[in-house]
Structure formats: C-alpha cells, structure tokens
Amino acid sequence: MNFILDTNVLISAALFKGSLADKSFDKVRELGTLITSDPVYLELKEVINVSRCRDPKDDMFLELALSGEAKAIISSDPDLLALNPFENILIIPPQEFLEQF
Template sequence: MKRVVLDTSVIVSALLKPDGKSRRVFKIVLENHKPLLSIDQLAELEIVLQKSKFEKFITLQDRFEILALLLDKGELVNVISNTSICRDESDNKFLNLAVDGKADIIITRDPDLLILADEFSIRIANPEQFLTDLQS
C-alpha cells in the first residue's frame, strides 16, 4: 500500500472526466492505497469545489460527497515542514504534506510540481506515469 498525495488538479480532473486517467488513478488510490491529506490541501479543495463553474458537470452535493470520501479513506497529516522550493509558492503545501506524511509519491498534473521530479526526494508523477508504474 503506497502513501499517496493527490494534488487538487488530479482530484478536480477525476471529478470532471469520468472516463479519464485521473479518475482511474483516484479510484485506484482510494481502493488500494492511502491518500494523505492536510488542512491546507482540504481548504484549497473546498474552495475549488464550491466554484459555480463545476455545476454543469457535477452537483455541489456530489462534490462534497467526494470530499467526505477522501476524509474517510485518507489520513490527515499534521504538516510542520516548511519547504519553499516550488516556483508556485501555493504548491509547497503538497511537498510539505508528502514529506511529513512519508509519502511514496505525489500525483499531479501541475507543471510547477512536475518540474521538481528529478530533484525532490519523493517521486512526483502525472497520472499516466503512475498507471504505467502499476503495470511494471
């Protein structure tokens, strides 16, 4: 069982594209691995999920049921690290969560995180790379 950080872009993509790779990754992580969560990550996700632009894709109730499912399946990590290596300062929360949660991998579509893949101590991959890893 891997300890996994799913960034907001992957979770939102999973909600909006039922047949997409992010949805497959989301389901695999919830069923077979341990999603790691932080207060900062959940706060960002709550704000994003409340945006009215998503109403045509998924109801507000369904969006918050996904949040409840994440809370049920995930592990809430007390984040104390304060890494600041990401060029987008707001993405450091995922790196800090990964460090303090002893994550095996961060799964993201965010180029500001993906660019760190070769220099960060924890694997950073997009959903396609994660799915390929599972097959090997």
Template sequence: MGQNRRVTSVRTVLDTNVLVSALLFHSSTLAWLRGAWRSGRILPLASRTTTQELIRVLAYPKFALNANEQRDLLDDYLPACEIVTIPVLPPEVPECRDPFDRQFLELALAGNAEVLVTGDVDLLALAERFAVPILSSRKFRQILDHEESLDS
C-alpha cells in the first residue's frame, strides 16, 4: 500500500450541471461520480441554496421526472452529502459573470472543500483567482485515478 493513501473522502463541491448529469444520465461521462459518492471516495458538500437549485432543476419539464423519480434521485445523493451552513456574511469570493455561480464558490470556502468540480467556463475561468481548486470533471477524475494507482 502507498504511504500517501487517503483515508478520508475528498471534500467536493459539484455544480448543478455536473450533478444532474451524474444523476440522470447513467451512460454519461459523469456517471462515475455517482459511484464515487456511493463508495465514499468523495464527500459531496451541499448548502441550502445548492440543494434548492438541484430540486428546482430536477423539476424541469425537459427531464420528464415525476415527483417519485425526483425524490429517488435526491435520496441517492443527499444522504451522501455533508450539509454546510453558509454564514449570514458569506465568505468573500471573486466576482462572477453569473451571479448564480456565487453559491458554489461560497459553499467551497464555507465547507472547506478540496475541489469544486464544474463544466461551467465562467467558474473554470476563476481557477487562478480562487483558494479552492476549480477543475473540470475530466481533470478531477484523472487526479482521483492517479491517487488510486499510488495506493495500489
């Protein structure tokens, strides 16, 4: 076994688009994330606002999910999460072009995240100016796979 073996889960913020793809599309390139939180490889972080957004997005007509299907998806994800309370005076984050992206940056700081995973180009553009690594899902998977190979 490698000496760098990680015994704790990676504290991870998943933006809504990444999360919805992982939940809904079993053959998507993001489906592996579901296994990662189920196995404890990652510890997803959620806040009230990110959870509310997830609930809202799962109800979009384009997904054609009934209330039971939406609840099943939430029941798969939310129990794996650590719920983080964002302070009344949230942490200071860089300016975002999309104000809805702030919630993920605030969650990453308030929850002591090790990584924020996104496909959003606006969030990825902030990577150089943010205290928490902001990575694409592809890059995050490469890092996790590399750590796993070191443990073997």
C-alpha cells in the first residue's frame, strides 16, 4: 500500500519522538510505502528553512508549546501575538489570560 504524509506530519514526526505524527510515520513504513514527489520535497525543504515566527528567537516558545501540549502561551510580544492561535494553542497577552482563565 502507498501512503502520503503531509509536510506538517513529516516535520512533526522528525521533531517529536512518540508523537502521533511519529507513530503515523512508523505505521506507514510498517504497512507499505511512503510516496513523495519533487514538489513535496521542495515544500519540505522550504518549510525547514523558514522560521515559524517573525522573530526566530521566539520559535523556542512555539516548539515548547507543541511538545508540552500547552493550552496557551502568555506573551506581550507582538511577533508571537500575531500568530494567535498557533496550532490550536492560544497566544494571548497577560490581561486576556487573566480574563479568560
């Protein structure tokens, strides 16, 4: 059987051992063949080389939120706030956090 994994699943599988994406990658290899194409490879290459945030130093907070399955990132940083929500994770200023939680 042939399977296709989207770029976001491939990246998550590479970054987060034991994640659902990682388990899906392993299952594809167990059951059949991962198929890809030049455009998929080029997208993967492009995504890997691009920071998620306008300020690359803030990427560590995004990665931590994903790996820690955070509900929210509380920040006053406009670069982070511009991403709200990020993969179903709220990015909100302290005042909004206090009001919502």
